[in-house]
Amino acid sequence: MIWFTSDTHFGHENVLDFCNRPWKSIVAMNDELIDTINFWVKPDDTLYHLGDYSFRMMIQDAADLRKRIKCKDVHLIPGNHDKNWAQPNISWVFRVENPICVLKVEKRKLVLSHYPMADWQGMKHESIHLHGHIHSQGVQYNELNRMQGLFRYDVGVDANGYRPVCMDEILKWFEGVPCIGRVDWHNWVSATENVC
Template sequence: MIWFTSDLHLGHTNAINLCQRPFETVEEMNRTLIRNYNSMVAKNDTVYILGDLSFRIPVEEANDLIRQLKGKKILLRGNHDKEYDPSLFEAIYDFYELKGYYKYPIALMHYPMLEWPKSRHGSMHLHGHQHNKFSYNERMKQEGILRYDVGVDANDYFPVSLNAICEFFGLER
């Protein structure tokens, strides 16, 4: 299965207040985000992490937390990402077009784009960065824009599958 997530901000104490996350401590946030992720993702699943895995913690601490995440991880760098241990990922990109899983390439990037390759011809764009609520994704759907925030703040602190995103937009894979 193919999964997407973004903006976990592991280790970032202030993310709790800034994003109005329902956690008392950063340790609780880290535990919950890792548990939620691992409850959905299987060992052989592929997970596209669209940036900002951690913030304000030493890189070795970040690497230790990333090691706890299941699946074959592909990172699309965000503005807060460090030089993580590259062996923790299958690949690391700034922008990537995912092909072969939907009838058009899917544009993946940490940042939201107004336009992306084939955006006027049925291609989707998946992003993070904004820490939106799910209402953002609902608004995009209502406006006929195939742009989806895969960040944890917009998805009840869980990763989201490609199948769920296609179903959300009423698209056939």
């Protein structure tokens, strides 16, 4: 099975406050996020982490946390807080992907990036754009995208109950939704102006 997550921010104490995360300490957050990944993602599954794996951690400490994740096949799409994981002494930690990674799974194109995009490859043909970065909380952002026929989904932990999301869940989320194929700026602004 293929899984997606983003913005774990391991080691980043300030994320507890600015994202209203429920833990009292960064150690508790790190431990529970890893336990949650291990609960959902099996060792032979594939996990795509869409950036901001850690922040304000020594690279070896961040690598030691990765050792605790039981999934063997973990890919990283780099985020703005990620270290250079291509260094020879730590290149084993992740399969580092390009900043925009395109997958074809079950006849469906997925466009992965740390950052949300307004337009992406295959958008008119129901390709799905997965991203992180924005720390949306709860389902509101993903629901707004679905209501507008935008196949764009925030896989970040803050938007998904602090757990990874599997491919099947994402396909089901958009099942039966008519794809608009292009962002209509006027409609997008109109649909979101009363949200804040």
